[in-house]
Amino acid sequence: xxxxxxxxxxxxxxxxxxxxxxxxxxxxxxxxxxxxxxxxxxxxxxxxxxxxxxxxxxxxxxxxxxxxxxxxxxxxxxxxxxxxxxxxxxxxxxxxxxxxxxxxxxxxxxxxxxxxxxxxxxxxxxxxxxxxxxxxxxxxxxxxxxxxxxxxxxxxxxxxxxxxxxxxxxxxxxxxxxxxxxxxxxxxxxxxxxxxxxxxxxxxxxxxxxxxxxxxxxxxxxxxxxxxxxxxxxxxxxxxxxxxxxxxxxxxxxxxxxxxxxxxxxxxxxxxxxxxxxxxxxxxxxxxxxxxxxxxxxxxxxxxxxxxxxxxxxxxxxxxxxxxxxxxxxxxxxxxxxxxxxxxxxxxxxxxxxxxxxxxxxxxxxxxxxxxxxxxxxxxxxxxxxxxxxxxxxxxxxxxxxxxxxxxxxxxxxxxxxxxxxxxxxxxxxxxxxxxxxxxxxxxxxxxxxxxxxxxxxxxxxxxxxxxxxxxxxxxxxxxxxxxxxxxxxxxxxxxxxxxxxxxxxxxxxxxxxxxxxxxxxxxxxxxxxxxxxxxxxxxxxxxxxx
Ligand SMILES: [Zn+2]
Numbered sequence: 371x372x373x374x375x376x377x378x379x380x381x382x383x384x385x386x387x388x389x390x391x392x393x394x395x396x397x398x399x400x401x402x403x404x405x406x407x408x409x410x411x412x413x414x415x416x417x418x419x420x421x422x423x424x425x426x427x428x429x430x431x432x433x434x435x436x437x438x439x440x441x442x443x444x445x446x447x448x449x450x451x452x453x454x455x456x457x458x459x460x461x462x463x464x465x466x467x468x469x470x471x472x473x474x475x476x477x478x479x480x481x482x483x484x485x486x487x488x489x490x491x492x493x494x495x496x497x498x499x500x501x502x503x504x505x506x507x508x509x510x511x512x513x514x515x516x517x518x519x520x521x522x523x524x525x526x527x528x529x530x531x532x533x534x535x536x537x538x539x540x541x542x543x544x545x546x547x548x549x550x551x552x553x554x555x556x557x558x559x560x561x562x563x564x565x566x567x568x569x570x571x572x573x574x575x576x577x578x579x580x581x582x583x584x585x586x587x588x589x590x591x592x593x594x595x596x597x598x599x600x601x602x603x604x605x606x607x608x609x610x611x612x613x614x615x616x617x618x619x620x621x622x623x624x625x626x627x628x629x630x631x632x633x634x635x636x637x638x639x640x641x642x643x644x645x646x647x648x649x650x651x652x653x654x655x656x657x658x659x660x661x662x663x664x665x666x667x668x669x670x671x672x673x674x675x676x677x678x679x680x681x682x683x684x685x686x687x688x689x690x691x692x693x694x695x696x697x698x699x700x701x702x703x704x705x706x707x708x709x710x711x712x713x714x715x716x717x718x719x720x721x722x723x724x725x726x727x728x729x730x731x732x733x734x735x736x737x738x739x740x741x742x743x744x745x746x747x748x749x750x751x752x753x754x755x756x757x758x759x760x761x762x763x764x765x766x767x768x769x770x771x772x773x774x775x776x777x778x779x780x781x782x783x784x785x786x787x788x789x790x791x792x793x794x795x796x797x798x799x800x801x802x803x804x805x806x807x808x809x810x811x812x813x814x815x816x817x818x819x820x821x822x823x824x825x826x827x828x829x830x831x832x833x834x835x836x837x838x839x840x841x842x843x844x845x846x847x848x849x850x851x852x853x854x855x856x857x858x859x860x861x862x863x864x865x866x867x868x869x870x871x872x873x874x875x876x877x878x879x880x881x882x883x884x885x886x887x888x889x890x891x892x893x894x895x896x897x898x899x900x901x902x903x904x905x906x907x908x909x910x911x912x913x914x915x916x917x
Contacts, residue, residue: 402795405798409658409716409789412650413650418630419647420626431681431683434626435450437661438608438664441665447609452695452699453604454604456604457602458634459561461598462558465595466598468483468572468592470574470583475581475582478575479575482558483594484529484533486530486562486566488566488570488596489597491594496508496590498586502540505542506594507544508592519552519553527564529546544571546573547583548573550576559635560634563884564880571596605627605683612677612678614673614674614675614676617705620675620708622712623710623711623760623761624656624657624682627682631646632785636783648785651716651776651782651791653714658797660681663805664677674813675707675811685760689762692762695763696766706769707770707811710772710804711764712774713775715775715800717791718776718797722748726749726775727752728754728773728775729752731755733820736770739807739810744803746802765822776793834889834892836858837855837857837858839854848880849879851869853867860900862913863900864911865913868904870903871902873900874892875888896915897913899911
């Protein structure tokens, strides 16, 4: 996890409900059963990992809608489902064609254009491995069998560098081919961080090579007509609403999307085979928790605020659902009292009892609330309103937030995050705690908003930090700075909101991934240069990391 200011709570006993103990135990058993039912379904293989925009995501959305209907909470708008559109990664436009001997090849089994290819239409008569200026070059990807059999061979990087060289040497385009049938041959990588080059680049698989190239003694007629575009996707949020005609609304949220088969490059699974990432803790646990707590709020008739329950999609790709919700629904900090986010609340450790709570610095009201401790947990607080989940979108809209999280674990973002590993009684304890806060807030005025120091970069460990909030939605090369933290290296160096970081030291930054990789190279106290684009002007800014 990211660096953070931690302080540990000391525990005193407290009673959550005045309800008699036996009746409470019965209700808790009921809650455990319901959480099991919800999580087991949401994290089942039938939903194929609930990847945003897939049939699995839609099945999960149907289920959540059905549950709100059962509980008896109305939709926020005319319907529960609120679709949103966003751009993520790249794809091959349908009008793209690669023709060999005037025959269009089949994508992707025979070959495909590369994600960094320029959009161009060119024709050549080519002879493999003859590299003439003014012609398309057709060259092997692997120089020898060893390269083809090396699992660490970086195919995309190799092709990117060779393509740039070929362009410099007068080629009009380049087609790589696999003449060995490598087990590690590349796929089309929509999340490629390589910048687009103004030059058509394509790859012929072993299959395509055998069909079109292997037995050719003459020149081959080759047409590259390539069109790579940004990939537009649609996700679906859901929102249910208890309207008490109160002046202010409380928003409770949890994302329900997950990684699918890991196609978006956000899996931590090391294997090459495609496996379903069930995402039981991340975040079927929060989804089920939200449904359960909505039922409690309804049953106990909390009424000083209106209550809005939002199930987000697109979280795993960069908080797209919560950002869209804030924007599309014109979420107004003047009308929203506070927002509570639950992401990964199913793995309470029965020996450490750690419950992490983020956002406690976003309102003075929270220090009052958390001054009273709870016997069930060892609470770890993070003051920042910015974190690796959807509350960040509401914090940026000027709304006090809280983020509940039972901690990361070895199954995080792996196919092994399964329903049988959830601590169901532990999750019910977390739910009581969350409900208790909501209940206590009923008797308090709308909490004031505070801007917090930003300590989070994401769920990654670094020795150093720049102290910027990156814009996770920015897709045009580099990392756009959304905010700069006080008293941190970036601020001291004079980096400003809106700057686009394109290089850290000698490391090129093409997006979030290369930014994080670049950051990992630095140690405390290192001095370097940050290259940024400010109003399209390139600037090199000297920077010193904290000691
Ligand atoms: Zn996740």
